Every structure is written in C-alpha cells, then in structure tokens.
Amino acid sequence: MSFWNEILEGLRISWSAIKANQMRSVLTTLGVVIGIVTVTMMATAINGLNAAFLRSMSILGTDVVYVERFGWFMGEGEWRKSRNRPEITLAQAREVERQATLAKAIAPTIMARENIVFERRSGGMVTIIGTTDQSLITGGMDMSEGRFLSAADVAGARPICVVGNDVAERMFPRDTPVGKRLRVGDMTFEVVGTVAKRGRFLGLFSLDDVVFIPVTAMAGQMVSRPDVRLDVKVASLAQLDDAKEELEGIMRKVRRIPPGGKNDFAINQQDAFIQNFNKVGGTVAAVGLFITGLSLFVGGIGIMNIMFVSVTERTREIGVRRALGAKRRTILIQFLIESVLLCLMGGVIALVICAPMTLLVAMALPAALSPGIIALALGVAMVTGIISGFMPAWRAAHMAPVDALRSE
Amino acid sequence: MSLITLQNITRSYQMGTETIHALRDVTLDLERGEYVAIMGPSGSGKSTLMNLLGCLDTPTSGRFTLNGNNVDDMDDNALAEIRNREIGFVFQSFNLLARSSALHNVELPMIYGGVPPAERRERALVALANVGLADRIHHKPNELSGGQRQRVAVARALVNNPSILLADEPTGNLDSKTGVEILALFEELARQGNTIILVTHEEEIARHARRILRIRDGLIAADERLEKPVTPGPPPLPA
Numbered sequence: 001m002s003f004w005n006e007i008l009e010g011l012r013i014s015w016s017a018i019k020a021n022q023m024r025s026v027l028t029t030l031g032v033v034i035g036i037v038t039v040t041m042m043a044t045a046i047n048g049l050n051a052a053f054l055r056s057m058s059i060l061g062t063d064v065v066y067v068e069r070f071g072w073f074m075g076e077g078e079w080r081k082s083r084n085r086p087e088i089t090l091a092q093a094r095e096v097e098r099q100a101t102l103a104k105a106i107a108p109t110i111m112a113r114e115n116i117v118f119e120r121r122s123g124g125m126v127t128i129i130g131t132t133d134q135s136l137i138t139g140g141m142d143m144s145e146g147r148f149l150s151a152a153d154v155a156g157a158r159p160i161c162v163v164g165n166d167v168a169e170r171m172f173p174r175d176t177p178v179g180k181r182l183r184v185g186d187m188t189f190e191v192v193g194t195v196a197k198r199g200r201f202l203g204l205f206s207l208d209d210v211v212f213i214p215v216t217a218m219a220g221q222m223v224s225r226p227d228v229r230l231d232v233k234v235a236s237l238a239q240l241d242d243a244k245e246e247l248e249g250i251m252r253k254v255r256r257i258p259p260g261g262k263n264d265f266a267i268n269q270q271d272a273f274i275q276n277f278n279k280v281g282g283t284v285a286a287v288g289l290f291i292t293g294l295s296l297f298v299g300g301i302g303i304m305n306i307m308f309v310s311v312t313e314r315t316r317e318i319g320v321r322r323a324l325g326a327k328r329r330t331i332l333i334q335f336l337i338e339s340v341l342l343c344l345m346g347g348v349i350a351l352v353i354c355a356p357m358t359l360l361v362a363m364a365l366p367a368a369l370s371p372g373i374i375a376l377a378l379g380v381a382m383v384t385g386i387i388s389g390f391m392p393a394w395r396a397a398h399m400a401p402v403d404a405l406r407s408e
Numbered sequence: 409m410s411l412i413t414l415q416n417i418t419r420s421y422q423m424g425t426e427t428i429h430a431l432r433d434v435t436l437d438l439e440r441g442e443y444v445a446i447m448g449p450s451g452s453g454k455s456t457l458m459n460l461l462g463c464l465d466t467p468t469s470g471r472f473t474l475n476g477n478n479v480d481d482m483d484d485n486a487l488a489e490i491r492n493r494e495i496g497f498v499f500q501s502f503n504l505l506a507r508s509s510a511l512h513n514v515e516l517p518m519i520y521g522g523v524p525p526a527e528r529r530e531r532a533l534v535a536l537a538n539v540g541l542a543d544r545i546h547h548k549p550n551e552l553s554g555g556q557r558q559r560v561a562v563a564r565a566l567v568n569n570p571s572i573l574l575a576d577e578p579t580g581n582l583d584s585k586t587g588v589e590i591l592a593l594f595e596e597l598a599r600q601g602n603t604i605i606l607v608t609h610e611e612e613i614a615r616h617a618r619r620i621l622r623i624r625d626g627l628i629a630a631d632e633r634l635e636k637p638v639t640p641g642p643p644p645l646p647a
Contacts, residue, residue: 009519016507320503323464324564325492325520327485401464405503 006333014338017310018345025342028306032346032384033353035296040354040377041361042292046285047373048365053277055366056201057270061140063237064270067096067230067247071266073276085264087227090219092254096230099250102243105137107231110218114185116211118171126167127210128184130218130226138231146178146193149214157216161189165197166208182211185222189213244269296380299346300388307339307392318396319404332397339389340382347381409476411571411603412438412461417470419456430456431467432626438605440571443598445606445614448623457623458607462497462574463490475571492521496565500577502557504549504564510536511545514564521568535563539593555586562593566602573597573604579613591616 018025069085071078093108100106110130116123132154135141141148148162161182168177177191189211198207219226234243244267251265311318318331351374361367414436421428430453438444448454459465460472463479466487472480475494482490496517497503504513514532523531536545539559549557558578565573575594579587595616598604606617614620615634622630 005519005522020507316503317505320499320505321516321520322488323462323491323495323497323503324517325488325568327488327520329485330520402459405464405499 006330007337009330010334010337011341013334014341017314017338018341021310024306025345028302029342029346029349031299031302032296032343032381033299033350035292035299035384036347036350036377036381037353037357038292038295039289039380040350040373041357042288043373043376044354044358044361044367044369045365046281046288047370048361048367050281051366053274053281056199057274059140059198059201059207061138061233062270063240064138064231064233065240065244065247066268067232067251068266068268069227069264072268072272082264086255087225088230088255088265090215090226090228092251093228093230095254096247096250099254100232100243100246102235102239102246103232104235105134105233107131107134107138108215109135109229109231110215110223110226111229112218112223114222116167116171117183118180121171123167123171126164128218128222129210129212130215130222131212131231132215135212135231138233141198142196144194144196145176146191148193148195149212154214154216157214157220159187159189159217160192160214162193162195162212163191164195164206164208164210164212166206167211168194184211184213187217187221189217296384300343300384303339303342303385304388304391306342307335307389308395310338311335311392311396314396315399315404315407318399319401319407322399322401323405328397332393335393335396336386336389339393340385343381343385343388344378347378350381351377410437410473411440411442411475412436413471413473414460415471417460417467417472419453419460419465420468429626431460434470434626434628436621436628438603440603441598441601443594443604443606443616443618445608445617445620446623447608447611447614447620449609452623453626454607454609454623456626458574458576458605461572461605462495463487488520492517493568494571496568496570496573498558498561498565498573498575498578500580502549502554502561502581504557504560506549509546509548510541510552510560510563513549513560514567517564517568531567532563535567536560538566539563553586554582555589558582558586558590559593562590562597566597571603573602574607575604576607577609578606579608587613 067088069088070082074082090108090110097106097108108131112128112130113125114128116126129135131149133149133151136143136148144165145168146162149160152158153160161184163171163177163182171177171182172180177194180191181188182191195208195212200206215228230247232243232247234240247267248263252263255264257264321331351369354377355369358367358369414434417431417434418429419431421430434457446454446457456465460467463474466482467480470480471478474490477490477494479487479490504510505516508516511529511532514535515528518528518531533542533545536542539562541556541559541563544552544556549560552560562573573594578594579590582590591613594604594606598618604617606614608614618634620630620632620634621628622632
C-alpha cells in the first residue's frame, strides 16, 4: 500500500471522525489554540524587542567606535581596578585626532546636564554635548534647520549652540530657534541650527532632548575637569580592526603607557551592546517561551487525552481494519493524522486570533505576523499533534486484532 | 497440494497462572472450492480455530500452510498482507465502517492492498453489483437493511479475490428470511468455486455446507462430508 494512499485514507477518516464529534473536537482544540496564541504572541513580542533594539543600535552605527575612560560593560572587579584612571583630556583627544589616519571623522565629546532657559521659559535639565563639527558625521545626524557647529566655532570657542528636535519644539514652539539666545547654565549661547529628529535610544532616553555646543566652550568654562569621549567613524568597515589597533597605539602613546602596561582607557563599540543584549534577551526569551510553552503543553495533554478516548471508542473499527489488511503502521499513521489535524486546526484558529493582537502589539513595538511566525505557529501545532498523538496511536497500532474485533 | 494444511496445531493461552489449551493437536486439510462449516459449542476452540484460519492469530505450535504460504512463523506485517490478499471476512455484526458509504467500505481492502483509485472504484462497483446492491452504493450502513449490510460485507470480503471466504455466524444478526437469502448467496458463491468456511453453532445452518467439522475440547471430534446440499437449489437472488 502506497504511503500516499495511507495519508489520504487517514485524512478522510480523521476528518469524518472530527466532524462526527464536533463539540468534543472544538473543546479539545481550545487548549491548543490558547497554547499557540501565547507562544506566537511571545515570539512576536521577542521579535519586536529585537527589532526595536537593532533599530536603536543602528543609531550608534556599525562603523563607529567610542574611545572612553571606561568600558561599557564592566564587571565589579574590573570597575574597582579601573576607577582611578585619569580622565581623557581635551588636549589628548586633539592629539589623537591629529595622528589618526584610518578615521573618516573624529569628534571629541564631553557631556553634562544643565538647566536651559529662554527668556522666561525654563526647559529643565537637558543633556549638553560639547563637541566639534565632526559630530555631524560620527553621529550620522541631519539638520532640519540652520547649520551645525563649524570648525571655526570650535577653534574660537564661540558662544553658539545647536539644539535637538525636542528642545526646539519645547523652547520655541511657535518660532524658529535660529538666532535666539538660549541660556545654558550660567552662559548664554546663540542658536544656529536644529538637528532633525533622531528618536529614543533603546526606548529609554531621547536623543533629541540635547543642546550641542563647541567642545572648547564646554571644557574651558562649563566643566572644570572634562573627561572626553572620542567618537570615531572609520573610513571603511573592512578597516574597523586596523582602525581600532591604530587608535589603541595612539592612545597608549598619548597617555604615556609603558610597554607591557595595561590600557587605562577602553575602545567601545555597538558590538558590546549587542552581545550583552543577546545574552540578556536570550535568557528572557527562553524563560518566556518556556512559560508560554507550558500552556501549550497543557493543550497537548488535552489532545492526548481525547485521542485515547477516540482510540478506545474505535477499538472495533481498528480490529476490522486490521482484519481487512491494515498494518500496524497504517493504524499508527491514521491516528497521528487525526491528532495532527486537530492541532493544525487549533493553529489556524490561533493565527486568526493572533492577527488583531499583533496589530495591538505593533503600536508599542515593531511587530508583524511574518510568514516566519506563521510557519513557526503551524510547525509547533504539528509537532504538538505528533507528540501528543503518538502514545494513543501506538496503543491503537499494537492492539491484537483478535481482541480489538471482540471488543464491544 | 491442499489450499489449507494444519499439522499438529496447538494454541494455548496464559490466564493468570493457568494455561488454557484452546486447541490441542489439530490436523486438517481443506481443498480449494470446499464449503465447510465449523461447529461447536462456546468454549470448544471453535473461535480460536477460526482466528487461526483467518490469520488473525498464530498457533503456539504446529505447521499452518495457506495457499503455499507458511503462516505459522510470519510477522505482523506479513500476516496483514496475507489477510488482505487471501482472506475475506464476513462477521456476525457486519462490521462495516459506520461513517462510510457502501462503496467506500468495499474499497477499503483495496486501499490497504494498494490498488490504484480508478481500478478500486471499478472493482468495488462490480462487487456491489454482484451482490445485488448496484443501486445502493452511496448509502451509509445505517441507511441499509440488515440483509443489505451483510451483502455489502460479502462484497467487501470478495473484492480482493481471496482464497477463503471466512464467515463467522453470518446470519446471527439477521431474521430467518434474510438469513436464508444470505445462505443462498453463499451457495451461489460456492457453486462458482469459492472456498467458504462457515463458523456457526446452528446445525440447520451448518447443513448448507458440504462438509462439517465438529470441534469439542480443542479437538476435531467429527469430520462429516455431506454428498449434496440440503437445499436442492438456491432460490433466485432478490434484485
């Protein structure tokens, strides 16, 4: 007997059996529906979080490295050892800027938090970024109005500033910010431009609630002991490792580290973020899927239970089929098909429920019912059917034909 | 060579600590074209013998040859194939699939035999026509009378051209008039050369056969040959 014939006959029998016990089939399937919905929604949420994260990461740029006093992800031991490192001074930063050859752009950057005020309106504490004209390149920013800091502004430590989109909207709701005089801390800066909206980083803090000023103005007057971060955009991704090596060499020279001595600075990259996120995210995903998987497991037990009932009810039919020449394998396949069919129906119903739920999730996270997720849901349904149907099907296949025929 | 040869067949069951000998040392030959009745009270070993002849069960010891096949040492898959090819079952309670049409019920042995769909349908239609049910092919069992159901069962039993038609109390669930019709159908099939084994506990029904085997206490107590059927000729088949 051909395999295809067996499948076809199995489908036909299963369908008529499910139709004959509609109420029971629907109720049993409900467990699987709930299981598949939770698993699918969990997968959708995890996918969405990943996408949101990667979107944030793209702000950092794959070809940008950050030379800083501390590494981004340091253990406590590492932190204790490195907390006495000297700051990276602006002079050191400018020296690196001068010597580096593999960088497309280098922006020395200092950050601080200050109050901003325009006329009588207070804008509260915002992030003040002291940097150079190069920041436009390293940060991958666009201007929506006016211009960014120029090299001359930086050289002359001129009292001018560029505002982020949020600051522009909050402080100058009805008017252009360009030409206005904005108070930052104790100093006054003339606004020369607005940076186009950049969004939130990891959904946590806004990249638009900032004011850019010349790094020279910041280091001289606003911050007494500046700790400079160097944002370095490499000329090409292929040279990333060479560029990092070069930066390390220059930094060691500039900071006068003896040969064999340990670096007292770190070269950070978005890689570190991604690795860290993947570690945490992987754990969260595993735990989440495990918990939602439990509900699917309960659904699977429901299927197993009803399949045992189905096998018992149809013992005599099994005997007749065996007498007419059905092999054990044939009976096994027949009941497996029935259980897979039940679960697949559950999977389809679950997807119909998931579609509107995904739209809800999509309001908060980038989420979509992708073909991948649909295939995953149906695949999971099928595997659930095979696993939970196997024991009942095995029992059906291994009944002695004589006993099966004798049953009432 | 005989169609069926049983040599020193025994079949015992373990019931708790006790061993029950359902068949003890049965030796028997059946020829092609014979119409045999197996008789015996319940507990005689009659059912055990029938299960062995139907290849639903295997003997504890002894040789069993069916149509040249050594059945006694076959595995489950091989037995399933033998049942499919060589045996046509007719049961007391019909045992049709309740949710399937008469046509699909008759097609079933051919599905398991791997017959292609077109030929399957063709042969099932012929088999149903042969038992006078050409106009009932799409009826489900519960839309058919008892006699009609048993005819569907006979059509299903014969559709794979088996060596043996094995009928277990085929008239047990039928009224006497319908029972006579089914026996007449068997008579006709025997006349056409089919080998029929009829298991029954009713003397009157057994006497339709040409040979009667009486089983008692796991042994063949008597082997009678009747020269001619009691009923002089089959009544015409109802349309």
